[in-house]
Amino acid sequence: MEQAIGHKVWAIAEGFIPSYGNGPAPQFTSHEAACILNASAQDANVKLWIYFSDRDPIGPYKFLVPAKRTKHLRFNDLHEPEAIPLDTDYASLIESDVPIVVQHTRLDSRQAENALISTIAFPVTSSV
Amino acid sequence: MEQAIGHKVWAIAEGFIPSYGNGPAPQFTSHEAACILNASAQDANVKLWIYFSDRDPIGPYKFLVPAKRTKHLRFNDLHEPEAIPLDTDYASLIESDVPIVVQHTRLDSRQAENALISTIAFPVTSSV
Amino acid sequence: MEQAIGHKVWAIAEGFIPSYGNGPAPQFTSHEAACILNASAQDANVKLWIYFSDRDPIGPYKFLVPAKRTKHLRFNDLHEPEAIPLDTDYASLIESDVPIVVQHTRLDSRQAENALISTIAFPVTSSV
Amino acid sequence: MEQAIGHKVWAIAEGFIPSYGNGPAPQFTSHEAACILNASAQDANVKLWIYFSDRDPIGPYKFLVPAKRTKHLRFNDLHEPEAIPLDTDYASLIESDVPIVVQHTRLDSRQAENALISTIAFPVTSSV
Numbered sequence: 001m002e003q004a005i006g007h008k009v010w011a012i013a014e015g016f017i018p019s020y021g022n023g024p025a026p027q028f029t030s031h032e033a034a035c036i037l038n039a040s041a042q043d044a045n046v047k048l049w050i051y052f053s054d055r056d057p058i059g060p061y062k063f064l065v066p067a068k069r070t071k072h073l074r075f076n077d078l079h080e081p082e083a084i085p086l087d088t089d090y091a092s093l094i095e096s097d098v099p100i101v102v103q104h105t106r107l108d109s110r111q112a113e114n115a116l117i118s119t120i121a122f123p124v125t126s127s128v
Numbered sequence: 129m130e131q132a133i134g135h136k137v138w139a140i141a142e143g144f145i146p147s148y149g150n151g152p153a154p155q156f157t158s159h160e161a162a163c164i165l166n167a168s169a170q171d172a173n174v175k176l177w178i179y180f181s182d183r184d185p186i187g188p189y190k191f192l193v194p195a196k197r198t199k200h201l202r203f204n205d206l207h208e209p210e211a212i213p214l215d216t217d218y219a220s221l222i223e224s225d226v227p228i229v230v231q232h233t234r235l236d237s238r239q240a241e242n243a244l245i246s247t248i249a250f251p252v253t254s255s256v
Numbered sequence: 257m258e259q260a261i262g263h264k265v266w267a268i269a270e271g272f273i274p275s276y277g278n279g280p281a282p283q284f285t286s287h288e289a290a291c292i293l294n295a296s297a298q299d300a301n302v303k304l305w306i307y308f309s310d311r312d313p314i315g316p317y318k319f320l321v322p323a324k325r326t327k328h329l330r331f332n333d334l335h336e337p338e339a340i341p342l343d344t345d346y347a348s349l350i351e352s353d354v355p356i357v358v359q360h361t362r363l364d365s366r367q368a369e370n371a372l373i374s375t376i377a378f379p380v381t382s383s384v
Numbered sequence: 385m386e387q388a389i390g391h392k393v394w395a396i397a398e399g400f401i402p403s404y405g406n407g408p409a410p411q412f413t414s415h416e417a418a419c420i421l422n423a424s425a426q427d428a429n430v431k432l433w434i435y436f437s438d439r440d441p442i443g444p445y446k447f448l449v450p451a452k453r454t455k456h457l458r459f460n461d462l463h464e465p466e467a468i469p470l471d472t473d474y475a476s477l478i479e480s481d482v483p484i485v486v487q488h489t490r491l492d493s494r495q496a497e498n499a500l501i502s503t504i505a506f507p508v509t510s511s512v
Contacts, residue, residue, distance in 0.1 A: 005393070005395055005477070005508050006395065006506065006508070009133070011133055011134065011165055011167065011229040012165075012231070013163040013164055013165040013198065013228075013229045013230055013231040014161075014163040014200070014231040014233055014246055015163075015198070016200070023495070027471075027494075028494075033398075035397040035398040035399075035473075035475065036397055037395055037396075037397040037435055037475040037477070039395065039435065039477055051165055051167065051196060051197060051198045052197065052198065053197055053198055053199055053200070054197070056196060057196055068435060068440060068441055069435060069436065069437055069438070070397065070399070070435045070436065070437055070473060070474060070475035071437055071473075072398070072400070072437070072473040087155075089163075089198060089199075089200040090198060091163065091165040091198035091229075093133070093165070093167055101395040101397045101475075101506045102397055103396070103397040103398040103503065103506075104246075105398055105501065106244070106246070108242070108244060110155075110156075110242075111151070111240070111241045111242055112240075112241060112495070112496075113241035113369055113495045113496060113497035113499070114492070114494075114495055114499050115241070115242050115243055115244040115371075115499055116244065116490070116492060116499040116500065116501045117233065117244045117245060117246035117501060118246070118398055118488075118490070118501035118502070118503050119231065119246050119247045119248050119375065119503045120248055120503050120504055120505070120506050121248070122134065122229045122231075122248050122251070123506070124133050124134070137261070139261055139262065139293055139295065139357040140293075140359070141291040141292055141293040141326065141356075141357045141358055141359040142289075142291040142328070142359040142361055142374055143291075143326070144328070179293055179295065179324060179325060179326045180325065180326065181325055181326055181327055181328070182325070184324060185324055215283075217291075217326060217327075217328040218326060219291065219292075219293040219326035219357075221261070221293070221295055232374075234372070234374070236370070236372060238283075238284075238370075239279070239284075239368070239369045239370055240368075240369060241369035241497055243369070243370050243371055243372040243499075244372065245361065245372045245373060245374035246374070247359065247374050247375045247376050247503065248376060249376070250262065250357045250359075250376050250379070252261050252262070265389070267389055267390065267421055267423065267485040268421075268487070269419040269420055269421040269454065269484075269485045269486055269487040270417075270419040270456070270487040270489055270502055271419075271454070272456070307421055307423065307452060307453060307454045308453065308454065309453055309454055309455055309456070310453070312452060313452055343411075345419075345454060345455075345456040346454060347419065347421040347454035347485075349389070349421070349423055360502075362500070362502070364498070364500060366411075366412075366498075367407070367412075367496070367497045367498055368496075368497060369497035371497070371498050371499055371500040372500065373489065373500045373501060373502035374502070375487065375502050375503045375504050376504055377504070378390065378485045378487075378504050378507070380389050380390070
């Protein structure tokens with residue numbers, strides 16, 4: 001299957017990276033990820049914006065998801081234009097030039113046993 | 129990106145705030161949150177109703193999500209018209225005057241290690 | 257808000273009730289729930305079918321969700337036409353005569369610390 | 385109810401099978417599952433492709449979900465054309481010849497207490 005699947009804009013209203021954790025890094029580092037599937041035959045040029053409760057959004061962060069590849073992007077690894085602050089509520093908006101599918105996951109290892117969440121992100125159907 | 133994204137009405141059928149927890153407050157207080165993203169250029173005036181199994185719904189609770197901001201609203205922090213009872217099944221309905229995106233999250237710290245859930249809320253497409 | 261919100265048919269493809277747990281009953285009994293919101297002004301007459309991997313579906317289970325009420329139905333509490341077997345993969349289909357919203361939740365307390373999952377169920381748009 | 389419900393193509397952007405776990409096998413083996421409901425009166429012939437971050441997708445894996453049955457497919461159990469590597473980011477695409485409903489679940493038992501995630505998969509509305 002080499003078709004474009006999904007949407008070009010996705011939103012994740014939840015976002016929070018705990019500032020500490022338990023267990024060996026990087027697997028048990030408290031983190032959030034945007035898992036992205038690009039099933040199309042074209043590379044996806046992706047832009048991401050971070051929204052906060054008390055200041056203007058930052059972005060775009062830019063990265064590539066190659067054709068027929070998945071990228072599990074850790075928000076912890078975003079550094080340009082700036083690192084995402086820890087212990088801070090945020091939300092994110094993702095825009096791609098080809099359709100993609102996005103799922104949101106967090107591993108919270110602040111306590112001795114890790115906790116996990118995951119949900120399909122919100123697919124935006126209006127054009128941008 | 130300064131566009132309105134999402135829907136004006138959202139529903140969350142799950143709701144339960146445990147009455148106790150473990151770990152330092154407020155981060156490890158057992159709580160539920162409606163994470164809301166307002167990506168539009170207009171402030172969002174939001175109303176929220178709480179539904180119960182055995183009595184009439186209460187609300188509206190009213191709050192603002194400023195333009196280009198996210199608000200991770202803790203249900204625990206709702207007090208007007210009345211606090212949400214703990215250890216009680218509930219559901220919620222959220223209505224905004226501009227499109228928003230809503231994700232539901234619970235942290236349950238009743239046991240020594242916290243458990244987390246999160247899911248995209250249900251976007252209502254019919255008008256209200 | 258007194259309008260009908262949601263869909264009349266919902267599917268939950270995941271289903272598994274662990275046969276044991278830790279902690280005081282009924283809160284920490286391993287269980288699954290279909291959280292249902294009936295925001296309409298009419299009572300919802302709901303039917304539920306359980307699908308298995310190796311035998312014909314059973315049902316309908318029948319119950320009521322009153323107008324403007326939520327019901328967090330524990331699958332563990334279904335007994336008529338028969339109890340749902342434990343430690344068994346299943347799925348469920350829910351049909352209502354008025355639109356409802358359904359969210360699926362499991363508490364798994366087999367180990368000392370409970371684990372939780374929750375997701376919006378799948379809203380079926382075709383008529384039945 | 386004997387109707388076909390759902391979609392013929394589904395995507396799951398998240399995927400990661402931890403390489404170890406705690407607790408008795410197979411229930412507490414760290415695993416991922418695609419929970420599939422085939423509510424139709426016809427058997428579903430299902431194909432599944434696995435996408436990676438750094439190499440071409442593999443598949444199709446082929447399996448059957450009989451009419452009016454659910455199958456909770458463990459990705460750990462896929463062996464033909466090849467086993468899915470552990471501790472590796474992946475995503476999946478599922479195609480069926482009759483409509484189905486898909487939900488994604490992971491049990492992560494790397495630490496002493498298991499963690500769980502689950503979400504409805506992404507239903508693809510375009511034809512393939």
